[in-house]
Amino acid sequence: MATLNESRASEAATVAAPATATAGGESVHPPRRANHPRRSSRRRRRWLGLAYLAPALLIYACVVLLPAGQGVNLSFYHWDGITAATWAGVENYTDFFTDPTLRQAVGHTLFFIVFFSFLPVVLGMTSAALTARKDTRGAGVYRWIIFLPQVLTPAVVAVVWKQIYAPDGPLNSVLTAFGLGGLTRGWLGDFTWALPALGLAGTWGAFGLCMVLFAAGAQNIPNELYDAARMDGAGPLREFFTVTLPGLRGQLAVALTLTLLGAIRVFDIVWLTTKGGPGTSTITPTVVLYKRAFSNPDVGAACAIGVVLAVVALIVSLAVVKLSESDD
Amino acid sequence: MISTREKVFNYAFLTLLAAAVLFPVIWTLGIAVSPEITGSLDLGHMQWSNFTEAWQQAGLTQYLKSSLIITGTAVAISTALAILSGYAFGVLGVVGEKLLFPLMLFGIMIPLEAIVVPMYYDFQSQGLTDTYQGIILAHVGTGVSFGAFWMRAAFRTVPSSIGESAQVDGAGTWSALWRIYLPISRPAIVTFVLLNFMWTWNDYFLSLILVSDPAHQPMTLGLGAFSGRYLVHVNLLAAAAVLISVPVVGLYVFCQRQFIRGMLSGAVKG
Numbered sequence: 001m002a003t004l005n006e007s008r009a010s011e012a013a014t015v016a017a018p019a020t021a022t023a024g025g026e027s028v029h030p031p032r033r034a035n036h037p038r039r040s041s042r043r044r045r046r047w048l049g050l051a052y053l054a055p056a057l058l059i060y061a062c063v064v065l066l067p068a069g070q071g072v073n074l075s076f077y078h079w080d081g082i083t084a085a086t087w088a089g090v091e092n093y094t095d096f097f098t099d100p101t102l103r104q105a106v107g108h109t110l111f112f113i114v115f116f117s118f119l120p121v122v123l124g125m126t127s128a129a130l131t132a133r134k135d136t137r138g139a140g141v142y143r144w145i146i147f148l149p150q151v152l153t154p155a156v157v158a159v160v161w162k163q164i165y166a167p168d169g170p171l172n173s174v175l176t177a178f179g180l181g182g183l184t185r186g187w188l189g190d191f192t193w194a195l196p197a198l199g200l201a202g203t204w205g206a207f208g209l210c211m212v213l214f215a216a217g218a219q220n221i222p223n224e225l226y227d228a229a230r231m232d233g234a235g236p237l238r239e240f241f242t243v244t245l246p247g248l249r250g251q252l253a254v255a256l257t258l259t260l261l262g263a264i265r266v267f268d269i270v271w272l273t274t275k276g277g278p279g280t281s282t283i284t285p286t287v288v289l290y291k292r293a294f295s296n297p298d299v300g301a302a303c304a305i306g307v308v309l310a311v312v313a314l315i316v317s318l319a320v321v322k323l324s325e326s327d328d
Numbered sequence: 329m330i331s332t333r334e335k336v337f338n339y340a341f342l343t344l345l346a347a348a349v350l351f352p353v354i355w356t357l358g359i360a361v362s363p364e365i366t367g368s369l370d371l372g373h374m375q376w377s378n379f380t381e382a383w384q385q386a387g388l389t390q391y392l393k394s395s396l397i398i399t400g401t402a403v404a405i406s407t408a409l410a411i412l413s414g415y416a417f418g419v420l421g422v423v424g425e426k427l428l429f430p431l432m433l434f435g436i437m438i439p440l441e442a443i444v445v446p447m448y449y450d451f452q453s454q455g456l457t458d459t460y461q462g463i464i465l466a467h468v469g470t471g472v473s474f475g476a477f478w479m480r481a482a483f484r485t486v487p488s489s490i491g492e493s494a495q496v497d498g499a500g501t502w503s504a505l506w507r508i509y510l511p512i513s514r515p516a517i518v519t520f521v522l523l524n525f526m527w528t529w530n531d532y533f534l535s536l537i538l539v540s541d542p543a544h545q546p547m548t549l550g551l552g553a554f555s556g557r558y559l560v561h562v563n564l565l566a567a568a569a570v571l572i573s574v575p576v577v578g579l580y581v582f583c584q585r586q587f588i589r590g591m592l593s594g595a596v597k598g
Contacts (some may be wrong), residue, residue: 008358042421048421048501056413056472057428063469064435070446081449113471127345131338144584148353150591151580152573153530155548159555159569161406163367163562170355170369208349213592254592265439268532272552286441293445294537302445310442319438 009263068310075304081297092304105285108195112284116206116263121255123203124210128218129244140191143215146208158272162188163202176274188274191281198282200270206262210255217251218244253324260316264309285309359567367562375563378393382554382567386471390543396442397460398535398546399528402515406475406524409468414479415505419491436471440533445468448537458541466538467528474595482516483509519590522583526576 003189075092079085095102150158165187172184187197221243229239245252267286270276276283276291285305293302359367363375374597416422417429445464455464467590486509494504498550510517532548539545541555555565580587 038416045501046421046423046425049416049422050424051523052412052416052420052501053422053428056409056430056476059409059465059469060432060435060472063466064438064443064473065431067443067446067450068438070450071442074446093439127341131342131435140584142342143588144580146349147588148349148577148580148583151526151576151587153532153548153551153576154351155530155551156569156573159354159551159565162555163353163359163518163566166367166562168366168368204349204352211345212588216592261439265441267441271536272532272555276521285351289445290537293448298447299449306439306442306445310438313439313442315434 071303074300075307077300079299081299092301105283105288113263116202117259119203120206120210125214127211127215138305149205149210154268159268162273195280206259213251217248220248249324253320257317356566360570362563365561378567382564386554386568391547395546402464402528403524405468406471410475410479413476418483420482420594432476463538482513486512522586523590566586
C-alpha cells in the first residue's frame with residue numbers, strides 16, 4: 001500500500017490523492033467530522049457505509065479471503081484433489097530444501113531477480129538520469145514507445161520472443177552476419193541459454209516501467225539542487241549520487257517492489273515459451289505450483305508454494321518500503 | 329544550459345533505447361505480413377490475407393466473443409464495486425473500518441498464486457469452472473481491493489465543503505454520490521476502467537486455471553493454443569498475436585497519459 005502511496009505522490013496529477021490518504025489503516029479523518037456535533041447521524045452514516053461496502057466485501061471474502069485461508073490449511077496436507085487428504089505436517093514446506101526441482105526453481109528465481117529487477121532498475125535509473133532533466137522535444141513519443149511493453153499482452157510477448165530466439169530467427173541472423181555463425185542455436189531449446197534468454201526478455205519488459213517512473217520522479221527534483229551542486233563543482237557522477245539518487249528514493253522503492261514481485265512470480269512467458277524446459281532448465285516456482293496443482297495433482301504441495309510466495313512477496317514489499325523510509 | 333552536443337547525445341541515446349524496445353515488436357509485425365510460413369521476413373511480398381487466414385485457423389471469433397463477454401462484464405461490475413466501496417471508505421466511513429480497511433489492503437498485497445489453487449477447487453465444487461460466471465467472478469474478486477483503494481483515494485480529494493453543502497441541501501448519500509462525487513471523480517474512474525480493461529483482457533494465468541473449455545476461453549488462451557499446435561505457421565501466429573494486441577494497444581495510443589500514470593501508481597494488482 002505504501003507502494004501506491006509513494007508513486008501517487010510523485011504522479012500527482014491523475015487523482016491528486018493526498019499522500020496522507022494512504023498512510024496505513026488508521027485514516028486521518030478530515031476536519032469535517034470533528035466539527036459535526038450530531039453523533040448519531042455520523043454513526044448512521046458509518047452503518048450506511050458498511051452497506052455500500054457489503055457487496056464488494058462479500059465477493060472479496062468468497063474469492064480471496066476464503067481461498068487464502070484454505071490454501072494455508074491445505075498446505076499441511078497431501079491431497080490429490082479427489083480422494084481424502086492425509087496429514088503432511090510441514091513436509092510440503094521442507095520440499096523447498098529437499099525437492100531438487102523446487103530447489104532448482106528457487107535458484108532460477110534468484111537468477112531472474114537479476115534480469116527482471118536489478119538490470120531494469122539500474123538501466124532505467126541510468127537512462128532517466130541521462131535524459132530526464134533535458135528539455136527533450138518529442139519526449140512523449142519516446143515515453144510512449146519505451147513504456148509500450150507494459151501494456152502488451154503477456155501471451156503476445158511470449159510469441160514475440162519465441163520468434164526472436166527461433167533457430168532461424170533474427171538473433172541468429174545477426175550473429176551470422178557478424179561472422180559468429182558458430183554461436184547460433186535455438187536459444188529457448190538450449191539447456192544453458194534458455195534461462196538467460198528468458199531473462200533478457202524480462203529485462204526488456206520491465207525496463208520501460210522503471211525508466212518512465214524515474215524520469216517522472218526526476219522532473220520533481222528542484223532545479224536549485226542541481227544548480228547548487230554545479231556551483232560546488234560537482235561532476236555529473238557526484239551530481240547523480242548527491243542529488244538525483246536521493247531525490248528518487250521513493251521511485252526506487254516502487255520500482256524495486258514491482259520488479260522484485262514480478263521476478264518471483266514469473267509464469268506467463270515461461271509457460272508459453274518453454275513450459276519450464278528443456279528438462280527443467282527454466283522452471284520457476286510458479287510453474288512448479290501450476291504443475292503440482294493440475295497435472296498429477298499434489299494440491300498440498302502446490303498450496304505450500306503459494307503460501308511461501310505470498311510470504312516472500314509481503315516481506316519484499318515491507319522491506320523495500322522500510323528501507324526507503326528509514327532515514328527520512 | 330544545455331549544449332548542442334548534449335542534445336544530440338540525448339536524442340541518440342533515447343532513439344537507441346526506443347529502437348531496442350521496438351525491434352521485437354516491429355519484427356513481429358513484419359512477420360505477420362510476410363508470406364513465408366517458416367517466419368522469415370519478406371516485406372517485398374506483403375501478404376495481408378495472413379490476418380484473415382490466422383483469424384480463421386485460430387478460431388478467433390469464438391475467443392473474441394468470450395473475451396468481450398468476460399472483459400465487458402468484469403470491468404462493469406468491478407467499476408461499480410470500486411465506486412461503492414471507495415465511497416464507503418473515503419466519504420461515509422465504515423463501521424469496523426480499523427479492521428476492514430487493512431483486510432481489504434491485504435488483497436492488494438497477496439499474489440494471485442497464493443489463492444488460485446484453492447480457488448479452483450472451490451469453483452469446481454460450485455460448478456463455476458469452465459463458465460463465464462466463474463472467470464468473471466474471479467476477476468472481480470481479485471480486483472476488488474485495488475478498486476476500493478483507488479476510488480477511496482479519488483473521493484478523498486473531493487473537498488469536504490462540497491460534500492457538506494450537499495448534506496445541507498438534504499441530499500441523501502446516494503444522490504450525493506451521483507450528483508457530486510461521481511462527476512468530480514470522472515478522470516480517476518476513467519483511468520480505473522482503462523487499467524481494469526487491460527488487466528482483464530491481458531490475463532492469461534487466471535483463465536488458464538479456471539477455464540479449460542475452449543468455448544469459454546478468452547483470446548489470450550486462444551493464442552496459447554494456436555502457438556502450441558504442432559507445425560504452426562509462424563507468420564499466421566504472428567498475425568494472430570497482432571490481432572489480439574489491437575484493442576489494448578489501440579486504447580494506449582489514445583490514452584497514453586492515463587495508462588502510464590495509472591500503472592505507475594497502481595501496477596501492484598496481483
